[in-house]
Each structure stands twice: as structure tokens, then as C-alpha cells.
Amino acid sequence: MKNQKGKAPPKGETGLARGGTAAAGARRRPGAVEEFYARALAIERAAAERYREFARQMANWGNVRTAELFLRLAHFETQHAEKLSESIAGMKLASASRSRLSRGEAIASEVPTYEFLYRRVLPHHALLMALASERRAKGFFERERTISADPEIRKLAAEFAHEEAEHIAWLEEALAKEPQPPHPLDELAD
Numbered sequence: 001m002k003n004q005k006g007k008a009p010p011k012g013e014t015g016l017a018r019g020g021t022a023a024a025g026a027r028r029r030p031g032a033v034e035e036f037y038a039r040a041l042a043i044e045r046a047a048a049e050r051y052r053e054f055a056r057q058m059a060n061w062g063n064v065r066t067a068e069l070f071l072r073l074a075h076f077e078t079q080h081a082e083k084l085s086e087s088i089a090g091m092k093l094a095s096a097s098r099s100r101l102s103r104g105e106a107i108a109s110e111v112p113t114y115e116f117l118y119r120r121v122l123p124h125h126a127l128l129m130a131l132a133s134e135r136r137a138k139g140f141f142e143r144e145r146t147i148s149a150d151p152e153i154r155k156l157a158a159e160f161a162h163e164e165a166e167h168i169a170w171l172e173e174a175l176a177k178e179p180q181p182p183h184p185l186d187e188l189a190d
Contacts (some may be wrong), residue, residue, distance in 0.1 A: 033150050034091060040144075040160070041084040043137060048077035050133075054126045066123045069174050073130070073167060080160060087156070124178045131171040138164035 055070035121129075141161035145154050 032148065033153060034088075036144055036148065036150075036153050036157075037084055037088045037091065040141075040157075041081055041088065043140065044077050044081040044084060047133065047137070048074045048081060051077060051130070054121070054130065057121055058123055058126065061123055063123045063178075066127065066174060066178065069170060070126070070130070073170070076163065076167065080163070083156075087152075122181050124175070124180050127171055127175045127178055131168065131175065134164050134167045134171060138168065 051070045051074035055067045055074060058064075058067035058070060138161050141157040141164060145157035145161060148154050148157065
């Protein structure tokens with residue numbers, strides 16, 4: 001690239017005036033794209049795993065309707081993970097991102113890990129946990145949609161945020177149909 005006098009700009013400069021902000025907003029953080037994909041993939045994989053576990057627990061309670069909802073959610077989260085995996089197939093991820101994927105770590109995971117509760121979680125409580133998790137996931141994708149300089153990430157994040165909003169609606173509908181169990185302290189109120 002040459003400047004107005006026909007000379008190439010000094011090494012390290014782009015030819016924009018110093019302090020020019022036109023390109024500053026277009027620059028992306030180093031590794032931001034790779035970090036988005038790694039984090040989103042970890043979130044979706046963890047969500048699918050947790051929803052399958054919730055489905056097993058709901059089936060154990062004999063709550064077929066809620067078990068089917070969790071299986072449907074697990075299916076959609078698995079689809080998200082597959083789509084993300086396809087997107088990063090040729091990408092060189094930073095070692096930290098690669099490590100996160102190999103450990104299955106999910107920062108701000110859609111579905112928090114409550115292994116100690118899985119044997120005892122009631123359908124209403126499982127739905128509440130899933131609802132909170134879907135809201136966190138939607139927030140993550142909405143933030144990425146607004147802050148990313150990468151148009152592909154903005155598009156994918158908008159699509160995933162929309163789908164998470166659908167999941168939220170399903171969970172809210174299921175919660176309206178699922179009776180809230182009495183709290184053990186309610187008995188003391190008499």
C-alpha cells in the first residue's frame with residue numbers, strides 16, 4: 001500500500017493517520033474468533049450432556065413429558081455443537097482454547113453441574129435450573145453478537161440466541177404445567 005506521495009508507509013503502519021479510529025473498531029482481538037468457537041462449543045457440549053442426564057432423572061420420576069422436553073433440548077444442543085465443530089474443523093485454535101475443548105470445560109455453561117443433586121432433583125427444580133441456564137446462554141450469544149467484529153460470529157451468535165429464546169419459551173411453558181413441590185418448611189408454617 002502506498003501513500004499519496006507514492007511511498008509505502010513505514011513498516012508496521014497501515015497508511016492511516018495516527019490515532020485514526022476508522023480501523024480501530026474493525027480490528028478484532030487476537031484469538032477472539034477462536035475463543036468464541038471454543039467457548040460456545042464447550043457450552044453446547046456440556047448442555048447436551050446435562051440435559052440427557054436430566055431426561056434420565058425425569059424418566060426415573062415417571063415424568064415422561066419433562067423427560068421428552070429434556071431429550072429435545074439435548075438434541076438441539078447436540079446440533080449446535082455439531083455446527084460449531086464443523087465451523088472450527090480447519091481452524092487453528094490457541095492452546096488454551098484447545099485445552100478447554102479437550103477438558104470439556106464450559107465457562108458460564110448453559111447447564112451448571114449439579115451431579116450431587118441428580119439423584120434427588122425434582123422435575124420443577126430441574127426445569128428452573130435449565131431455565132436459568134438457557135437465559136445465561138442466550139445472554140452469552142447476545143453479547144457475542146453485539147461485540148464481535150466478525151460477521152460470521154455475529155450471524156451464528158444471533159441464530160443461537162434466537163434458538164435459546166425458543167428453549168426458554170419451552171421451559172417456561174413446561175414450568176407452568178409442572179406443579180411446584182411443597183417446600184419442607186411449608187409444613188412448619190401450620
